[in-house]
Amino acid sequence: MLDVDGVPTLEDIGKNMPRRERLEQGFVAVHECFQDIPCNPCVEACPVGAVSMKTLTSTPVIDFDKCTGCGNCVASCPGLAIFLLSLKANHAQITIPYEMPDVPQKGDKVQGLDRYGQFVCDADVIRVVRLPSLDKSSKTTLITLEIPASELMTVRSFRRR
């Protein structure tokens, strides 16, 4: 619960989700930012103007039809609170910002974890990229996992096996 431990519930997330058809078209950014932190790098990072914010302390609104799934906002978000999601016929893919030293490689098998770090399912690392954050002074590693379609809403982390 957000106001207890800072972790959003599925109900909270549901309010920000794109339609199923958009998820099936390929990667789209979904944020889990629910607090009025004075912060706006995601808006500036977006090359197509898909992220907007009324004021500095508003939470972002993502235009899922404009979003190209490029991941620039994921790499720029100070709260690591934006993910890329995509839904295929029988599996889902999620891109997670990762700042830990033990970076997995493409092809590795990892354990998909939920928002409390609990094991959910096995996952395959299908992409590892390093994108610059907004100011270009540092990069953030983005790890893309392939998971069962049923876990699209639950897996938000992973650990090495």
Add this chain to the structure above:
Amino acid sequence: MIETDVLVIGGGPAGMNAALASAQSGAHVLLVDKFQHLGGQLVKQTHKFFGWAEKGAGTRGFNLAKRLSEDVMNNDNVQILLGYEVVGAYRDGTYLAASWSDHITIKAKKLIVCTGAAERMILFENNDMPGVMGAGAVQTLMNEYGVLPAERFLIVGSGNVGVILAYQLLQAGATVDAIVDVLPKLGGAYWVHAAKVQRLGVPLLLGRTVLGVYGNSRVESAITAKVDEKMQPIPGTEKRHDVDAVALAVGLMPLTDIFQMMGVKTVYVPELGGFVPWHDECGRTTNKDIFVAGDAGGIEEATTASIGGTIAGLAAANDLGYQDNMQAVKDNLEALSIFRTSSLSKKVLEGIERMRGELNA
């Protein structure tokens, strides 16, 4: 003896911005820091900072420190004195700075105090045992000196300092057994900071306090227990944590000794972390030549400290007649007030209001 227009004590975000603002207005600035490098707490931060994208948000703390300190070092109007602590202050504007082997007398027309804050301690059995440390100390050892002081940590306190420390410990390869907080809910950390450590598997144990640490000459375990509504431990709820360090992130208090030495009015404001010097919106204290900026004037965070430093630096140079900075002061005050429209600033704003009301009390 060094003579200067503006003496800035403390080279963190507030002090560096104060020094830059005064120097860019034409004033001569002496910036003193007791450490061997500039940056203050910024150098210990690995996360990308919140705030305005156009003002450096999204930049990691240590990179912000690097960029700011380069700006300060490249400004010919700023003289930097590292490894010196200002230990003496006299009411005619004379100061004494001492290093381990030496001391220097300083004469300054204006003083801007950006000394930051000290960590609070809490009571529990054996809290003087090696392995019990402040969160800031762990960060200094780990992120500045490259020494991981222990392998398995228990963190006490779930404000931003506690959860950021947990995250940094994981980055450094340590394990974090849990973050405990005596409160029934998150103790002030940004939700996103708390969420990112929990999804990496760090449990957040709320409504729980540390009873003691135990071991043979150093911490080998800690015992925590749930608390009742009166914050008293509930027997039978004890939990043993096999850790070799307990990091305390239970709050900060402003470092205000110099204001008391100088006869500046200080006010006790719990919302700002304890005693703070009374100050106006430019950071001017009850002594018109002494300013405060950053956590020394009330515990807040790095962006507001930076803006506050800029405002104090502009105001000090304005007073000295270097240039009319009043529009720039106004612009920065506007930026500060936009930043503080967040509900996260509610407590600080209440504290500032309480402090302002205390002038004639």
